[in-house]
Amino acid sequence: MSMSEGEDEEEEEEEEEEPLDFFSWSYNDIMFYKGMLYALSKRKSLVCFNLEDQKPPVGHQMENMMDMDNLISTRCMRPKHYLVESCGELLMVYRNRDTIYSSDGIKYVTKSFLVFKLDKSGDALHWLQVDSLGDQMLFLGGNSSMSISAKGIHGFKGNCIYFSDDAHMFFRFGPIHPCHICSDNGVFYLDDGRIDSLSPHDISHFDNYPPVWISPNVVLGN
Template sequence: MDSDAGQWSHLPKDLLAKIAGRLDTRIDFLHFRGVCSSWMSSVSPTFPRKNPILSLKLPYPIASNANLNICDPDTRNPHGSFSLIESTLYYLQPLRQTPDSKEALLVKLEEPKPGKGRLMDTLSRCAIQHLPKNFPKVLNTLNFRVREVGKAYGLRFFDVRGKPITSFEFKSILIKKVIMFSKGDEYGLMMIHIRGRLALWRLGEEKWSLIDDGAEKSHFDDVIYYKGRFYAIDYKGRIVVIDADSLKATELASPVHGSRGTHKHFVESFGELFLVDKYLDDELQIFCNDYSDIVADVPDYPVHFEVFKFIEEEQKWDWVSDIGDRVLFVGDDRTFSLSSTDFPGFKGNCVYFTQDCFCEEDDDRPGFDAGIFDLEERIAGPLSAFPGYSKIFWPPPAWLRPQRS
């Protein structure tokens, strides 16, 4: 064993550099550097960003009459610019744990500069402003188990005028949703503006392309890149499929029966596509009328979810009452899915979401307005209503903090 380890530690530095260059995540890169001193010295301590869009100033996503935007599409706006902001979700566990332990923490970190992280709310775009004194200044990944869950993106406007942005100007630059996609060496972004319009931009293009979905007036709730195509859904439940190359939009022939909630989210889960429909207050009665054969009474809580699964072969959506050990997360800037079997600490067959009615006085912490909808029990509530699953976002556990010698 020792001789084998010695041989690995003496690999040529140019070969080690090539191996490190093929690593896709920061965690893999840090684990690579932690193998031995020779591996650590073979590469820079800073993870090389592979996303070429992160370092660019992006064109304005929309055109409006706001002062921040330009009337002449051939003139560069002098008042500021947009940049793509990337956040990474990490799943943390203590190094030592029993097989049935559920100790874990899910955190979201934004990295404005290499090596400098900022803690974000796990399911929203909000930054955490006031961390407790005992929160570690440096997260040493050698002190706990780390898995990268995924990334979230947003477009941030940087004003160079030094003047406040008016509410009219603010609406013109507000982006509802951004997703990044890549196809070979091609990178691009698809976004939903606050007005509900879809637009796409590819690396190297000078402007965004508005998507013509064939409707006189559309207001989209969500969009996802799934198997080489974009799927977008509006607030009425109408779904269009957009080809990434031609940008041609085709409406799905089969609408989502019963999808009449307040907001709709796409979630990709283990290669399958799901739609999560959110109902609030009066809309619950609409759902119960549609599914009177399975729902006896209107639920006695302010929020309700229904889940539909996309049957790709038949191009239709089926209502599902059970998703097994899957956990679906519907946040402001990203949706994702995990297995409660592979990621202990989460409640399976549930939807994790955000809702204002769950906010508490101490609202400057990750998961401050998070809740769980249990598909089996058909109940929703704040994290505190689910003992054993309420600490997945906060507070920071003792094992996260460095031990005093």
């Protein structure tokens, strides 16, 4: 059976299609911001989805992030980045961390953070580095990231990043060895780059349960 000329052209077009890039469509974080859905791909790109159009395919645009290679230590082998809204700005927070292997298990050690805000002033979107968060505190981890003012909250300090261990794939669910040690929890101070322990108690034995942040609705009295 012979194929027509049109069928030959259609087959050639299908063969010329680029393969699907897994890392371009695999996301580290995703959130709603000002009516749009934003996502950070593993290729360091910011993807914006317009969900107002109900007809498939959902419209989207992809904006490349600024090159991070010159800003991030090459010694940090397990970076992670997050999206969070703070005071009306869309922030991207880059977490530098290393992996330590021992006879007791695997643990991550966070070294530093870099904070950027989305700049829409020009023709193209790009990231601007942020040196201070003012009185805001960022809470980062496995669940949705949060930004909260430190004003009136005893025991907390602004211009800090509170982070929890979110190495989901390494948390142990069953008799797997070596297990992940849940110890990468702390407070990062943007003013001097210092990191303090988040809790005075050792919680590394909670290796089965990834910690999450909870934001209760607090009603302050007059």
